[in-house]
Amino acid sequence: MDIIRFDQQNILVGIRSIERVDEAALFASEIAALGRAVAKNRRQSGAARIVARTLLAKLGFPPMPILKTQSGAPTWPVGIVGSLAHHNTVAAAAIAEKKLIAALGVDIEPDEPLPNDLIDLVATSREQTVYDLPLLQRRDLFVLKEAVYKACFPLCNQTIDFQDVEIDLRSNIAYVPKAKCAFSIELYKSKSVIGLAYILGAGQE
Template sequence: MIEELLPLGVEHAEAFGDLAGAWLYAVEESAVAGAGPERRAEFATARHLARRALSRLEVAGAPLPAGPRRAPQWPAGVVGSITHCAGYRVAVVARRTEFAALGVDAEPNEPLPVTVLRRIATERELARVADLLVRRPEVRWDRLLFSVKESLYKACTPLAGQWPGYDRTDIVLDAAGPALTARLLPGPRPGPPPCGTFEGRWLVRRGLLLTAVLRPARPAPG
C-alpha cells in the first residue's frame, strides 16, 4: 500500500499486524523495557520490517537502536522512517546518495481531537481543513494534517538536528489528488527555516491515512 506514495529508490516493507517470530537485538530491547506484550510485539515487528527493507537496498541487517528522540538509528549511508498504528506497520529506507531525508506516518481515518488540532495547526491550516472537510467529508483532513506533520517531524529532525514545532509549518493539501507540500516557517531567530520545503503524497485506504514526505539528495535536472 505504501508503495503508491514512494518514488523509485525508496524501499519498503509493511504488515497489517504483528509478525510471529519478529525479534530484537539486545541493544534494541532497552526501548521497550517494561512495555507490555502488545507494545513489544509492535516494536519488534517494525524493526523486523526495517531490516527487511534494508535487505532490499542490499544493506546487511543490523541493530537499529532508538536515538535521543526514539527514532531508529539507521546504518551509515541510509535514511529511513518507521510508523505503526492499529492494524498497520511499515518501514521505508533509501540511500543518502539518493535522498537527503524522508518520513512516513500512518493514522486511523478518524477525527482528531479538537484540542490537539488547535495545538498543532496554524490559523491558515485550520481554515484549509475546515474547507476540505466540507468538500470531501469521507477523508478526515484534520487527522491527515496531523499525519503530514508527523512525517515532516521524522524527516526534518535528523536533517536539521532540531524541530521548530508543529505550529511552525504550512501544510498544503489538495482535495483533488494525493500531492502535498510541507513547508517549515521561519522561526523567531534570523535566517531561513531549518528544513525548508518537502514534497509528499497521501493516501486513504482500508480505514487508514498514510503520508510520506521526502527530499531528494540532488535537485531534479531542469
C-alpha cells in the same frame, strides 16, 4: 508485508499488520534499548523493524539491529535514511539511499476522524482558512506533519510541533519556516493513512 507505491519511487515503503509474535523479531540489543516497554510496545517495535529489515534486504543489507539515538530517531546503515511508524494494529517503515533522498519521514494512522478537540492543535490558522471542515476532520494533516517532524529533526536538529508546519496540499509541499526548510509530501490511503515527507538528495537534484 505489503509494499506501498508512492510517486517518489526512490523511497521504499512497506506496511505490516502487527502480530503477537512480532516482539520475537527484536534483536537482544533492541530489547535492551526498549527497557521496560510493555509487550504491546515491543510487538509494535518488532513489527516496524520486520518491515524495515525486509526493505533493507532489497538494497542488499543483511539483518541487523535498528537501534535509537538519544533523541529517539532510529539508526540506519551508512548511506541510508529511514523512518519507522505504527499505530495500534499496523506498522510501517520507509527507507532510501541518502544520495537520492537526503531526509525522510513516514507516519501511519488509522483512517478514522481526527477528534474535534485536536483540530486547533494540528491545523494552523491559515490551514483552517484554506481547507474545509471535512478535510480538517480527517487525519491527513496530522499524519503529514508527523512525517515532517521525523524527516526534519535529524536534518535540522530542531524540535518542531504541529503549528510550526504549513501543509500545502495543492503543491504537495510542507513548509517549516522555523527550520528554514521545505519538504515534499505524499499521502496514501487504504485502511490506514500514510504520510511521507522527504527532501531530495544531491543525486536527484
